[in-house]
Amino acid sequence: ETGVTQTPRHLVMGMTNKKSLKCEQHLGHNAMYWYKQSAKKPLELMFVYSLEERVENNSVPSRFSPECPNSSHLFLHLHTLQPEDSALYLCASSQASYNEQFFGPGTRLTVL
C-alpha cells in the first residue's frame, strides 16, 4: 500500500453541490500534486504545491480550488462542477519538485 491516501474513494455530486477531496501523504515529502485522468486522455496536471508555493495549470477552471495547509495535507475544493469534470482525480507527492512521484489510489468523481 502506498504512503499517499485519498478520501473519499468515490463521489457522486450534483452540479450545484460543494464538496472537497482530501489527500494525505505519510512519506515526509515536500511537494504535492493534483492530477485529473479522463477517459482516453493522458493524465493532466492541475496543481503543484512545493514548499507551500502553489504552481497551477492555467487551463484549470476556477470551480476547482486547491488548499495546502501543510506539507502533509492537500485538498481540492469543488463547486458548481460540470458533467465533463467527471474523472479520476489523483494526488501525488514527491520529496522535491523534480523527484520521483508517488500516487494515491484516486477519487472517482461523477458529476450528474
Added chain:
Amino acid sequence: KQEVTQIPAALSVPEGENLVLNCSFTDSAIYNLQWFRQDPGKGLTSLLLIQSSQREQTSGRLNASLDKSSGRSTLYIAASQPGDSATYLCAFTSGSARQLTFGSGTQLTVLP
C-alpha cells in the same frame, strides 16, 4: 508543447513472453523519466525512475532504458505473467518545468 507518445496503445501476449513497451518524448532536455503501472480504476504505482544521467534501471523482471538523444525510452518485461496485465505509463520531467508530462499508456494483457 511537450508530448509523450506510447506505442502500441494495446498489446496482448501469451504468458512467458518477453516484451518491450516504447515511449518517445519531444524534450531532449529532460530531468528524469518515470515508468508507472496502473490497474483498472486504481492509482499509479511507480515502477522505475531513470535520471537524465543514467542509461537504464532494473527492478526484478523489469528493465527501463533511456536514450535522450533520440528521445526514446523502453520498458522491457521479461517472462511476462498474467499479473503483469495493466496499463503502463511513461512520464518525464523536463529541466524547465516542475511537472510530469504523461503519455496515454500501453494497455498490456498477458494471457494465461
